[in-house]
Amino acid sequence: MAAISFSVNGRPYNVDTDPDCPLLYVLNDELGISGPKFGCGLAQCGACTVLLDGQPIRSCTTVVSEAAGLGVTTIEGLGTPENPHPLQQAFIQEQAAQCGYCLSGIMLYGKTFVDSNPNATQEEILDALSGLICRCHAHNRMVRALQSYAKAVKA
Amino acid sequence: MKPVNGSSNLNLSTWTPDAVQAFEKAGFSRRGFLRGAGALIVGFMAGGEKLAAQATGTRVTDGTQVDTWVAIAQDESVVAYSGKCEFGQGFLTVQHQLVADELNVPYERVKVIICDTALTPDQGTTSGSQSHPAEFGTAGLRQALATAREQMFRMAATRLSLTPDQLMVKDGVIMSKTDSTKRVTYGQLIGGSTFKLTLDTKAIPKDAATYTVLGTSVPRVDIPGKVFGKHQYVQNVRVPGMLHGKPVRPPTIGAKVVSVNEASVKGLPGNVKVVVKNDFVGVVADREWQALQASKELDVTWSDGPAIPDQATLYDYMRKQPTRDSLIVNASDVDRNLAAAARQFKATYLHPYQIHGSMGSSCAVADVQGTGATATATIWSSTQGVYPQRDSAALLLGLPRPNVRVVFVEGSGCYGINGADTVCYDAALMSQAVGKPVRVQYTRADEMTDGENIGPAFVVDLTAGVDDKGQIIAWDYESWALSKGGRPNATTPGNIITAALAGFPTPAIVPAAANSPTTFGNNGNAASSYGAGVVGNNAPGGTGNVRSERVKTHTIQSMFFTGPLRSPNRLQNTFANESFIDEIAAAVKVDPVQYRLRHLSDARLIDVLNAAAKAANWDTRVSPKPGNAKTGVVTGRGISCVLYEGDNGYCAIVAEVEVDQDSGVMNVKRLIASQDSGAISNPDGMRNQMEGGALQGMSRAMKEEVKWSGNRITSVDWVRFPVFKFGDALPVVETVIVNRTDKLQMGAGECTITSVAAAIANALYDATGARLRQVPFTPARVLAALKERA
Ligand code: FES
Ligand code: FES
Numbered sequence: 001m002a003a004i005s006f007s008v009n010g011r012p013y014n015v016d017t018d019p020d021c022p023l024l025y026v027l028n029d030e031l032g033i034s035g036p037k038f039g040c041g042l043a044q045c046g047a048c049t050v051l052l053d054g055q056p057i058r059s060c061t062t063v064v065s066e067a068a069g070l071g072v073t074t075i076e077g078l079g080t081p082e083n084p085h086p087l088q089q090a091f092i093q094e095q096a097a098q099c100g101y102c103l104s105g106i107m108l109y110g111k112t113f114v115d116s117n118p119n120a121t122q123e124e125i126l127d128a129l130s131g132l133i134c135r136c137h138a139h140n141r142m143v144r145a146l147q148s149y150a151k152a153v154k155a
Numbered sequence: 156m157k158p159v160n161g162s163s164n165l166n167l168s169t170w171t172p173d174a175v176q177a178f179e180k181a182g183f184s185r186r187g188f189l190r191g192a193g194a195l196i197v198g199f200m201a202g203g204e205k206l207a208a209q210a211t212g213t214r215v216t217d218g219t220q221v222d223t224w225v226a227i228a229q230d231e232s233v234v235a236y237s238g239k240c241e242f243g244q245g246f247l248t249v250q251h252q253l254v255a256d257e258l259n260v261p262y263e264r265v266k267v268i269i270c271d272t273a274l275t276p277d278q279g280t281t282s283g284s285q286s287h288p289a290e291f292g293t294a295g296l297r298q299a300l301a302t303a304r305e306q307m308f309r310m311a312a313t314r315l316s317l318t319p320d321q322l323m324v325k326d327g328v329i330m331s332k333t334d335s336t337k338r339v340t341y342g343q344l345i346g347g348s349t350f351k352l353t354l355d356t357k358a359i360p361k362d363a364a365t366y367t368v369l370g371t372s373v374p375r376v377d378i379p380g381k382v383f384g385k386h387q388y389v390q391n392v393r394v395p396g397m398l399h400g401k402p403v404r405p406p407t408i409g410a411k412v413v414s415v416n417e418a419s420v421k422g423l424p425g426n427v428k429v430v431v432k433n434d435f436v437g438v439v440a441d442r443e444w445q446a447l448q449a450s451k452e453l454d455v456t457w458s459d460g461p462a463i464p465d466q467a468t469l470y471d472y473m474r475k476q477p478t479r480d481s482l483i484v485n486a487s488d489v490d491r492n493l494a495a496a497a498r499q500f501k502a503t504y505l506h507p508y509q510i511h512g513s514m515g516s517s518c519a520v521a522d523v524q525g526t527g528a529t530a531t532a533t534i535w536s537s538t539q540g541v542y543p544q545r546d547s548a549a550l551l552l553g554l555p556r557p558n559v560r561v562v563f564v565e566g567s568g569c570y571g572i573n574g575a576d577t578v579c580y581d582a583a584l585m586s587q588a589v590g591k592p593v594r595v596q597y598t599r600a601d602e603m604t605d606g607e608n609i610g611p612a613f614v615v616d617l618t619a620g621v622d623d624k625g626q627i628i629a630w631d632y633e634s635w636a637l638s639k640g641g642r643p644n645a646t647t648p649g650n651i652i653t654a655a656l657a658g659f660p661t662p663a664i665v666p667a668a669a670n671s672p673t674t675f676g677n678n679g680n681a682a683s684s685y686g687a688g689v690v691g692n693n694a695p696g697g698t699g700n701v702r703s704e705r706v707k708t709h710t711i712q713s714m715f716f717t718g719p720l721r722s723p724n725r726l727q728n729t730f731a732n733e734s735f736i737d738e739i740a741a742a743v744k745v746d747p748v749q750y751r752l753r754h755l756s757d758a759r760l761i762d763v764l765n766a767a768a769k770a771a772n773w774d775t776r777v778s779p780k781p782g783n784a785k786t787g788v789v790t791g792r793g794i795s796c797v798l799y800e801g802d803n804g805y806c807a808i809v810a811e812v813e814v815d816q817d818s819g820v821m822n823v824k825r826l827i828a829s830q831d832s833g834a835i836s837n838p839d840g841m842r843n844q845m846e847g848g849a850l851q852g853m854s855r856a857m858k859e860e861v862k863w864s865g866n867r868i869t870s871v872d873w874v875r876f877p878v879f880k881f882g883d884a885l886p887v888v889e890t891v892i893v894n895r896t897d898k899l900q901m902g903a904g905e906c907t908i909t910s911v912a913a914a915i916a917n918a919l920y921d922a923t924g925a926r927l928r929q930v931p932f933t934p935a936r937v938l939a940a941l942k943e944r945a
Contacts, residue, residue, distance in 0.1 A: 018424070021444045029443060034391040035384025039514050039567075040599040044873040047514060076384035084383070091382040095374060095839055098847055099243030100381030101388065101514040101567030106881075130882030133873060135514040136243055136568040137850035139881065140888050141843065 006067040008033060009077030019065035024048045026064045027074065035074035036104045039133070046105025046132040050074050056108045075104050078111075086152040087111050087145075096145035098136035105132045110146040118153040125150070218276035221306070221350040224299035225254070229346030231327050233258060233265050237296055238278025239286045240270045240539060241377060243568045244904050245840035246286045248375045252836060253290065256368040257300035257361055260327040260341070270563030272545045280540035280642060282571065282719060284803055284902020287836070291900040293356050301358040303350055310344045363834035363896045370896070372839035377565070389537040389564040389575075390518040390596055397520065397592040399443040400585035401450040402653070403436040404605060407866040408714055410460035412436060419454035429453065430588040433658040437585050439593055447598070463714040463866045470505050470614050473635040478709035480669035483682050484690060484697075489705040492629035496620025500739050504731035505929040506613040508637075508861035510870075511720055512878060515567030516602040517574030521582035522592035523552060532559045534583060537566025537575045539642075544576055546645035548583055551654050570851070572642055572651075572718035574606035580653035600871040605652045608718025609861060611637040615731035625743030627754055629703040630686055632732070636724065637713030638664055652716055664712045677801025680725035680909070682706045683732035684797055685754035698757035698798050715861070715868070721851070722905040725799060726912070730856075730930060733795035733913030737778070738926065746775045747794055747917065757798065759831050763805045763893055764796045767829035770891045771809035778921040785923075788815050790824070793917025795910035799902060805831040805893075806906035808849065810914035811886075814922050816941055819934030822884040823853050823915060828907045829891040833898035845890045845907045852911025853886070854879035857932045 005014045008031060015030055022041075027033040027050070039047030041060045048060040051073040059072075079085030087107055090096070097103060106129060113128035114120060120128070125146050134142065214236075215223050226234045235254045241247035247267060255262040268274055270281075278289055290296045308319040311329040315322070315337050323332045330338035340346075363370070380386035405411070415436060417429045425445025430437045438453055440446040464472040493499060523532040532552055538544045541561040549556040566575055578595050586593040597606045618631040640650035640661050648654035649661040675688040675696030682688060686704040688697025695702070722729075740750035748768045755761050767773075774792065783789040791814075796807035811825040826849040835841055858877045862870040870876035916927040925940035 018444065021442075025442070025444045028391070029393070032393070033384075034387065037388070037390060037515055037567075038596060039516065040873060042599055042872055044599075045514065074384055075382070079383070081379060081383060088382045092374070092378055095378060095843060097243065097375075097378055097381050098245075098843060099514065099565070099568035100378065100386060101243075103381055104384070107382070126881060126885055130880075132881040133514060133878065134881070135512055135570075135851075135878065137847045137854065137879065138843065139850060139885055140846050143885070 002065070004064055004068045006070050006072060008072045009074060010071075015064070017064055020063050022060050023050070023062045023064045023067050023072070024059040027059060027072070033074055033076060035076045037101055039101065044133070045102070046109065047102055049105040049108045051108055051112070054112070056112050075107055078107075087149045090145040090149040090152065094141050094145040094148060096138060096141040098138050102132065102134040106134065106142050110142075110149070114146055114150045114153055118150045120150060122147060214274050216272070216274065216276055218278070218294065219353050221299050221302050221352040221354060223276045224296055225303050226349070227341050227345050229342045231260070231264060231340060231342040231346070233260055235265065235267045235296060235300070236275040237267055237269050237290065238276050238541070239290055240281040240563050241565050242281070242537075243565070244844060245375050245837060246281070247377060248373055248840060249369075249836040250290065250296065251376055252368045252373050253297060254300060256366050257297055258304055258327065258341070259324045262368055262373065264327065270541045272541050272559070272561045275541070277542040280543060282539050284799065284905045287832070287900040287902055288803065294354065297360050298354050298356065298358060301360040302352060302355040305355070305358045306350055306352055307341055307344050311339050314339050314344070369836050370834065370838075372837055375840065387564065388515065389520070389535055389566045390515050392520045392535045392564055392594070394520060394522060394592045397594050398439050398441060398589060399446040400430075400437050400439045400582060400593040400595040401446040402581045402595065402601065403438065403450050403453055403455055404601060405434065405457050405460065405656075407457070407460040408463055408605070408868070409866065410457040413456040413458055416454040420449045420452050423449050423452060425449065428589055430585045432584060433656060435584060435653060435656040437581060439585050439589050443594070443596070460866050463863070466863055469612060473612070473614050473637065473711060476711040477666035478635070478711050479664050479667045481708050482669040482672050483677065483706035483708070484675060484686060484688060484704045485672060486689065486703045486705060488703050489629050489631050492703045493618060493620045493631065496628055497623040498742070499618065499620045500735070500742060501616070501618045502735055502738060502928060504615045504617070504734060506727040506730060507859075507930060508612045508715065509610045509720060509855055509859045510603060510861060510876065511570045511573040511607050511609075512603065512876060513567045513569055513573045516597040516599055517578040517606055518566065518594070518596035519575070519579040519582040520592060520594040521579060521586040523583060523587040523590075528555060530554050530558060532583060532586075534559070534561045534579050535564050536561055536579045537564060537569065538579065539569065539572065539575070543642060543644045544579060547643040547648040547654070548579060550645065551580055551648045551657065551659065552583055552587055570721040571610070571723065572608045574602050576643055577606060577651040577653045580648065580651070580657070584653065584657060599873070603871045603876060604868050605716060608640055608651060608716045610720030610723060611713060611717040613724075613727035615728065617731060617735045619735065619739060621739065621743060625745060627685060627701050627739065630683060630701050630705075632681060632683070632706040633709070634681060634728070635709045635711060636727070638710050638717050639713035640716040641718045664710055669707060679708070680728045680732070680797060680799070680801065681708055682801070683736065684760060685736060685751070687756070695756075696801070698760045699754045700756045701754060722799070722909045725797070725905070726852070726855070726909050729795065729797045729909045730912040730916070733797065733910060734916050734928065737793065737913070737917040737920065741778045741920065744777045746777060748773055749775065751794075751796065759805045760796060760798050763829045763831050764794070764807045766891045766893055767796070767807035767809050767827055768794065770829065770889060771811070771825070771827040773809065778917070779924040780921050783922060786816050788813060789922045791918045791920070791922025793914045793919070793921055795913035795917060797910050799906045799909055803902045804906040806910060808907060808910045808914045810911070810918045812915060812918040812922060814919060814937065816923060819938035819941070821857070821919060821932060821934070821937055823886040825887045825889070826853065826911070827889045827891070829893060830903065830906050831893035831895060832901040832903045832906065834896045834900050835892060835894045836900065838892055838894070841892060841903050842890045844904050846888045848905065848907030849888050849911060850879060850886075852908035853915065855908075856912035856915050856930055860931050
């Protein structure tokens with residue numbers, strides 16, 4: 001066990017944990033943060049995606065000690081119903097989900113890419129999401145949502 | 156592991172109001188949770204007022220009673236109760252629309268509580284695209300609402316000294332048609348009280364043509380919570396004092412426990428406990444990560460398990476087993492007509508075992524308290540059927556049924572019986588053994604090995620004869636499908652793996668000859684769309700005009716647990732039937748749409764077929780496409796159509812493909828789906844289902860196959876069970892809705908997926924002249940088909 005400090009969505013935490021425990025379990029079980037989800041535990045699907053210092057990572061295979069001293073952002077950290085992030089607005093606008101279990105991966109990889117490539121084509125956006133799974137196969141809507149988010153980023 | 160600061164395990168005070176609201180909507184109460192889990196009756200707060208129907212903690216759940224379905228508060232808020240669950244298919248939103256429309260109340264005033272054995276009516280399972288038919292049928296929510304509305308009209312008439320036909324209703328206010336000052340609100344009439352009324356089958360629901368909320372694309376109630384990360388899935392349920400369990404499964408199919416060395420996990424962190432019941436083995440620990448580690452350390456000796464058929468010879472094996480047979484249609488002249496036919500065609504179509512492969516591995520929390528007859532159990536589950544699960548879990552745990560409460564909490568999309576039910580048993584058995592609430596979430600391998608009841612493999616043999624004009628004069632279908640277990644019910648917990656391991660028998664397939672059919676039913680879509688469906692002296696029940704038709708199915712014992720996977724049987728059968736009609740059309744040199752039309756009699760199926768063809772700008776001509784080279788990249792188009800379940804949604808789909816004949820790589824470029832499901836409740840919701848069905852169907856057709864080696868399933872992750880992912884070539888998906896406000900509501904979720912595989916195979920044929928008769932259409936199979944082409 002070790003005490004590890006990091007922040008999640010701007011709020012500091014200090015957890016006493018097995019340093020080899022994946023970050024996902026600490027977020028879900030210890031901190032009550034439910035945005036990132038367990039899908040495979042094998043870095044194969046993206047359901048557990050969080051931003052670690054701004055970059056998307058798979059929290060199911062990232063040990064918690066790797067987050068020490070860093071900032072974690074989950075989809076909860078993007079915005080709130082009262083003050084939604086334009087990305088969240090775009091997904092609501094396009095009704096871009098069925099079950100929504102995959103959303104952390106699609107939204108966070110999509111956001112990271114579109115933020116630095118607001119002029120990206122649909123092909124390029126799809127490429128940036130490469131390897132992510134949406135088993136409800138709501139792909140077309142999700143891409144539409146990311147394209148509409150790209151417009152918002154440009155504006 | 157303990158947070159030094161930050162929130163504790165389940166501290167609702169750290170949740171945003173919308174998260175708490177979503178949680179409560181799922182049937183929980185904040186107070187209930189803080190008080191600790193147990194068979195609590197939630198005190199649902201609607202507009203700050205506790206509903207009278209629940210104040211006593213004894214909600215009626217008898218579906219014949221209006222009070223079971225709807226309660227109106229003094230503040231005019233309306234709460235409806237339903238046994239149809241939400242899995243991301245959007246039906247919760249539709250139910251809100253239905254309540255608002257049928258009662259004429261503003262949509263925002265409505266809350267719908269779903270699927271909780273303590274609160275909601277028993278509506279079986281949410282499956283088979285049956286939600287619309289059930290809730291809009293004569294024993295469902297709509298009928299209850301119509302009964303309630305008519306009763307309130309009668310009450311208002313008395314109160315206002317008028318007759319019901321002098322009244323109208325707007326926004327929950329009943330008023331005189333001629334003098335709006337004579338008015339009374341629903342809340343004033345019944346608020347906080349109960350109807351004490353039986354569902355009236357004569358109550359007249361609103362005409363769908365007059366709907367103002369239904370029929371519009373009301374945004375989904377659940378999507379905001381999901382994109383804000385606040386939606387509480389069953390995977391997020393945490394209850395005070397909860398431990399984490401992890402099942403330890405047999406490494407091979409049918410292996411049995413020889414010994415469990417509990418000492419092997421002694422002293423591991425997390426207060427590890429081992430639970431063994433017959434061949435069921437699990438470990439429980441304080442933390443999920445600790446349980447996972449302990450499960451890897453636990454030393455269990457297993458028997459080898461029986462040999463199972465080799466994957467390479469599965470389809471031959473299937474033809475040689477004892478079978479349980481059934482006949483759907485059995486015209487006496489089939490053999491004669493086949494013999495007399497100008498030309499005869501024969502083909503065999505093969506479909507593999509496939510899995511649901513839910514995005515989130517299945518999860519449940521169970522809290523079994525006490526012992527003996529007074530013990531209680533609460534199970535939080537994403538099951539498709541809270542009542543069947545309650546009844547079967549009661550048997551599993553040895554508890555009286557009323558002592559078990561199953562509370563539905565949405566999981567990730569399930570598409571049928573994924574591991575949602577069986578993981579509840581894991582959690583319940585472990586909770587019962589350790590006397591604490593236990594949460595279990597499967598690993599990916601648990602889920603993909605035997606955590607779900609997978610979709611069965613199929614062999615379909617088809618034979619047809621045509622006359623000298625190319626018209627089909629006889630159609631002969633024979634299939635072999637595997638089966639083991641299925642949905643659990645009150646007497647068969649052994650239908651799913653956990654209970655089978657714990658010692659409950661799985662009913663075997665008992666070989667039996669087919670009885671003669673007495674009525675035509677095409678629930679499994681074994682009969683093609685082109686059959687007339689004539690059984691005995693009954694009127695034709697099919698959608699086509701081929702009267703000389705025989706449809707015989709054989710069910711055989713599966714080695715893996717099987718169960719409904721989105722469009723069960725219908726998808727496999729439609730792949731066969733819709734490929735075969737295409738083969739015949741090509742052989743007699745008629746355009747595939749025109750050839751279908753020549754054999755269809757059902758006007759609605761004809762309309763959706765034409766609608767898809769029109770939207771796709773269908774190029775009317777014989778397949779294969781003239782002028783395509785035999786090497787390099789070529790394109791083609793194919794079509795397929797079906798009346799889902801024989802009576803539950805008309806659909807057609809056009810696929811346009813591009814194939815590289817040198818590598819065998821085929822990409823679907825465009826999918827154009829049309830659908831008629833009667834009066835449409837939510838057009839955008841239906842499009843979402845059609846789009847997802849189109850792509851999921853494409854994934855199943857092109858990539859998906861359960862693999863095994865020896866008696867061990869090997870396709871246990873997303874690399875070894877590939878599906879269509881982001882980064883794979885994404886087709887354009889277009890949808891055409893044929894809305895019929897004058898027709899009964901039909902299912903919408905499983906139509907499109909049913910016809911995708913045949914449309915793709917037909918498009919490949921159009922592009923190349925090569926025929927794919929085995930799913931999945933991997934590049935190797937495409938190359939093999941290209942090699943074989945005439
Ligand atoms: S859960 Fe982490 S990638 Fe699947
Ligand atoms: S919406 Fe269900 S997995 Fe993506």
